[in-house]
Amino acid sequence: MSMVEAPPPGFKLSMLINDSRYRGYTFQTIAFIALMCLAAVMVMNAAANLERLGKDISFDFLWQGASYDIYPQLIPFESTDTHFRAAMVGVLNTLLVAFFGCIAATVIGVIAGVLRLSNNWLIAKVMAIYVEIFRNVPVLLWILLIMQIVAISFNNPLDYRGEDPTATVVWGMFAFTTLGIYMPAPVWNPGSGVVVAVFIASIIAMFFYSRYRKKVLFDTGRILPGFPVMLGLFFVPALLAFFIMGRPIGLDYPAMGAFTFSGGALIGGPFIALWLALSLYTGAFIAENVRAGILAISKGQTEAASALGLRPNRTMSLVVLPQALRVIIPPVISQYLNLTKNSSLAAFIGYQEITGTLMGITLNQTGRSFEAVLLGMLIYLLISLAISFMGNLYNASVKLKER
Amino acid sequence: MKTNVFLGTLAVAGMTAGMAFADGHGGSTLDVVKERGSLKCGISTGLVGFASQDANDEWEGFDVAVCRAVAAAVLGDPTAVEFRPVTNKERFEVLNSGDIDMLSRNTTWTFSRDVDLKLEFAGVNYYDGQGFMVPKSLGVSSAKDLDGAPVCIQSGTTTELNLADFFRTNNISYQPVSITTASEAQQAYLAGRCAVYTTDASGLAATRASFENPEDHVVLPEIISKEPLGPLVRHGDNEWGDVVRWTLNALIAAEELGITSANVGELSAAATDNPEINRLLGTEGNLGEQLGVAADFGAKIIMADGNYGEIFEKYIGENTPIGLSRGLNAQWTDGGLLYAPPFR
Incomplete structure (x- = not known):
């Protein structure tokens, strides 16, 4: 054996350049060292500049009093609370708009994506126009435009005042004001817990019924009634419980006060503008993802389904969409991330999310720009990673399972 | 190819370092x-x-x-x-x-x-000092009557802090409406997004002067801060x-x-x-x-x-x-x- 092997070559320094086995490592090492030097220079330069300005890096400001107020707030916040709590209020506002934005964008995107493939010329073209208009204009302009529309088309809250107001509350329930939309809010009286529990139980029942229905279909081929039973399960038990418990859930109607409405719930104008703009904008991208996913399923699948006698909408929901989901989901997750990050544009219209509180007012009042921005980036990173994680879990559940 | 990448990296590194050092403020x-x-x-x-x-x-x-x-x-x-x-x-x-x-x-x-x-x-x-402006039609004569009002404020100003302090110490509530610039605040106030606009009294006077009907708006007597x-x-x-x-x-x-x-x-x-x-x-x-x-x-x-x-x-x-x-x-x-x- 030793006869066949070449004598072990003596290692010479020149081989680091000339020998193809080592050359790659040599250059990678040099590039790595250069990169590290560059990073070190930048960090030291930043540190030296901060030192020269007499600024140190400290996160102590987070525990000082914020002394400003925030609207809206999902957790109670007083101006005497800390900057940290203000940041948390901001994070929750970011999550709020991201959550509802993702839901709305998905609904809009799926509908628009499917309809764009419709055989109906008018519907297909209308959807194409929607997608192209929203996709090709920066989302900030949409946010500002919708904010303007709210400001122009909704009523001044002061118009609702007096004996003979110039504006009326729609059905005594909804007031469309420039501040936002006022609507009745539920009032939870004693006993309402039972109604809620019954409602949750009936949702669970609906889930189990649909599984049972599928099982019967697969085992015996019988189709049990679907929609009527679901509808019944959704409404009847909860309504029964509601009346048996003596109507414990009331409604608090918005009533005009001295300056604006009090009572009821207010969905703020900036929230509406941001939510609508982000949903429509991201929805256009999701529509394209959905269309691409559907087109990726070979026409043979549709034809085979038709040959088996499936009607077009069943072909779509039972054959095409489940397969298309595998193509659609990964890009849609990245759209969710985009939507969440784009929500930082809220600063332009005064919706107080994390960019507005931590990286806006807190930064301004404490002068801790470096720390605040660093912390803000970390928060966005965590939110994005959490969204991708959940998205990937779902993706794993629908992807092709190899048995 | 690798050499090119390497040289490129080096060039970029050198330029960036040079720029970073040049950034220091020279002279008075x-x-x-x-x-x-x-x-x-x-x-x-x-x-x-x-x-x-x-x-x-x-x-x-x-x-x-x-x-x-x-x-x-x-x-x-x-x-x-x-x-x-x-x-x-x-x-x-x-x-x-x-x-x-x-x-x-x-x-x-x-x-x-x-x-x-x-x-x-x-x-x-x-x-200067911070004041409040409201539409005359509201019939408000004092800032202490502003309980529950939506108030337009410019973000990142001392007014924001004074406002929070004033309402807290007087035990009344308000709804902050955050605005970035003075002209935006004017627009929001006129559109009714807020019933009250607060900023330095001089700024209120300037804003009021630019309105179509300045006499429809009043500046309340309270000055709540030193500015x-x-x-x-x-x-x-x-x-x-x-x-x-x-x-x-x-x-x-x-x-x-x-x-x-x-x-x-x-x-x-x-x-x-x-x-x-x-x-x-x-x-x-x-x-x-x-x-x-x-x-x-x-x-x-x-x-x-x-x-x-x-x-x-x-x-x-x-x-x-x-x-x-x-x-x-x-x-x-x-x-x-x-x-x-x-x-x-």
Whole structure:
């Protein structure tokens, strides 16, 4: 054996350049060292500049009093609370708009994506126009435009005042004001817990019924009634419980006060503008993802389904969409991330999310720009990673399972 | 291929390092301004009377006049100013990063801004206080009746903090409506997004003056804070801070000494029998030399737009749409707070 092997070559320094086995490592090492030097220079330069300005890096400001107020707030916040709590209020506002934005964008995107493939010329073209208009204009302009529309088309809250107001509350329930939309809010009286529990139980029942229905279909081929039973399960038990418990859930109607409405719930104008703009904008991208996913399923699948006698909408929901989901989901997750990050544009219209509180007012009042921005980036990173994680879990559940 | 990548990396690294080092501020601001031949001055993004553009797109106003006076003192030319409109939120960053030489933008002098934010206030050019404006139709006569009202505030200002304190100590609630600029706040207020607009009383007067029907809106009597507004510079460049401070003092002292844009030519032509006027206008002593500017800097300042009183009357005084009275901003000899240290 030793006869066949070449004598072990003596290692010479020149081989680091000339020998193809080592050359790659040599250059990678040099590039790595250069990169590290560059990073070190930048960090030291930043540190030296901060030192020269007499600024140190400290996160102590987070525990000082914020002394400003925030609207809206999902957790109670007083101006005497800390900057940290203000940041948390901001994070929750970011999550709020991201959550509802993702839901709305998905609904809009799926509908628009499917309809764009419709055989109906008018519907297909209308959807194409929607997608192209929203996709090709920066989302900030949409946010500002919708904010303007709210400001122009909704009523001044002061118009609702007096004996003979110039504006009326729609059905005594909804007031469309420039501040936002006022609507009745539920009032939870004693006993309402039972109604809620019954409602949750009936949702669970609906889930189990649909599984049972599928099982019967697969085992015996019988189709049990679907929609009527679901509808019944959704409404009847909860309504029964509601009346048996003596109507414990009331409604608090918005009533005009001295300056604006009090009572009821207010969905703020900036929230509406941001939510609508982000949903429509991201929805256009999701529509394209959905269309691409559907087109990726070979026409043979549709034809085979038709040959088996499936009607077009069943072909779509039972054959095409489940397969298309595998193509659609990964890009849609990245759209969710985009939507969440784009929500930082809220600063332009005064919706107080994390960019507005931590990286806006807190930064301004404490002068801790470096720390605040660093912390803000970390928060966005965590939110994005959490969204991708959940998205990937779902993706794993629908992807092709190899048995 | 690998070699190319490597060389590219090295080149980028070298360039970045070079740029990073070049970023350090070289020399004093005074020298930089003289060499550049123009002053970079941060002003409001638009507040009638304080900083607004006239028909020829030229900036004018009470705060703008301070910039022009500094340019006149340093460069002898009040038009050698590059104006840089900045928002409330960005103003200190822009100043500290060296993008502008000074800030003259109705900015309140506070402890934390002076000490913690590393800024240097060069004095006070307007003693102000925070007030409230509401539509007259609301029939409100006191700020304490504003319980539950939506209030428009500019983000990143001291007003935001005063407002929170005022409502908390009076045990009433409000709904904050955050706005970025003064013009946006105006729009929001008129659209009814807020029933109340709060900012410095001078700003309220300026905003009200720009409305179509100013008489439909009232400024409530409560003034809930002290807001000494003034020009400011970066901390740590004392020579430049002195230039801005004594330019402002020259404007104030000129009014006290009776130097106006009408008689400044005559007074500065030859020494008068008042030594303080002579020192201020450069016909006696070497104050200009001590400050590092031309000997006749005082005369140049007054020639630019007149003394403090003239600037006040021209842009925000009682005969302008803004209609502010001198009040606290009268000379100390007239019972006001303006008091320039002696030119000696």
